[in-house]
Amino acid sequence: MPLLDHFHTPLDERYPWESFHSGWATRIADQLSERVPAEFVVAEQTHSGNHLEIDVATFEDSTAPPQTEPVSPAVALAPTWAPPAPAQVVPAIFPDTFEVRVFSTMAGLTLVAAIELISPGNKDRPEERQAFAIKCASYLHQGVSLIIIDIVTSRRANLHNEIVALMPSARGSEMPAQAALYAVAYRPVLRRGCAEIEIWPAPFSIGDPLPELPLRLTGDLFVPVDFEASYQEACRRRRLA
Numbered sequence: 521m522p523l524l525d526h527f528h529t530p531l532d533e534r535y536p537w538e539s540f541h542s543g544w545a546t547r548i549a550d551q552l553s554e555r556v557p558a559e560f561v562v563a564e565q566t567h568s569g570n571h572l573e574i575d576v577a578t579f580e581d582s583t584a585p586p587q588t589e590p591v592s593p594a595v596a597l598a599p600t601w602a603p604p605a606p607a608q609v610v611p612a613i614f615p616d617t618f619e620v621r622v623f624s625t626m627a628g629l630t631l632v633a634a635i636e637l638i639s640p641g642n643k644d645r646p647e648e649r650q651a652f653a654i655k656c657a658s659y660l661h662q663g664v665s666l667i668i669i670d671i672v673t674s675r676r677a678n679l680h681n682e683i684v685a686l687m688p689s690a691r692g693s694e695m696p697a698q699a700a701l702y703a704v705a706y707r708p709v710l711r712r713g714c715a716e717i718e719i720w721p722a723p724f725s726i727g728d729p730l731p732e733l734p735l736r737l738t739g740d741l742f743v744p745v746d747f748e749a750s751y752q753e754a755c756r757r758r759r760l761a
Contacts, residue, residue, distance in 0.1 A: 540754065540760075545619065565619045619636055667703060
């Protein structure tokens with residue numbers, strides 16, 4: 521089926537994009553689980569917005585009555601320690617996460633590949649775009665294979681180009697500025713003593729079918745990621761098809 525515009529009327533009023541992205545990530549994870557060998561585990565992880573631990577001190581109620589329950593001797597004698605006040609507090613950006621991860625279990629649970637579904641927040645401000653690009657570049661520098669896919673029409677930014685900007689050796693592999701929607705697969709590899717990143721770009725537009733891209737697990741073991749099939753299934757389950 522043709523790619524729909526999930527970020528403008530009438531579809532965005534009928535079905536929130538966050539819910540669709542979450543469902544699509546699950547369909548991708550289901551598809552991969554059927555294709556990867558038994559020694560690999562696939563898990564989706566989705567979260568839009570800040571998902572850090574909230575400082576509980578923010579919510580302490582100074583008027584609350586003191587605790588009256590008895591305290592065990594072990595707790596009473598346990599030493600307490602608090603760090604000194606920080607020298608600085610600076611603003612931070614933690615990117616939205618709509619992600620499918622593949623882990624190897626052959627030597628403990630080890631992340632070997634990731635698929636990132638780009639969100640509007642990832643494309644919003646320069647610092648948001650940079651945070652997403654740093655996350656992706658970090659995966660690649662750790663030897664983790666990666667695919668990113670962008671169907672966001674409400675904001676224009678090419679995050680593949682943002683990733684390339686962080687890796688001077690990758691200059692020249694940017695997409696054209698007009699490539700607003702796209703998917704890209706990356707394979708970090710050590711070949712003849714040289715570290716390289718293989719890149720498979722796939723631009724598309726609203727109304728086009730989505731691509732199939734390779735996802736490397738380990739060595740020369742790849743599995744195909746059929747975005748069109750998983751997208752169709754996500755739309756069918758949400759009654760959008």
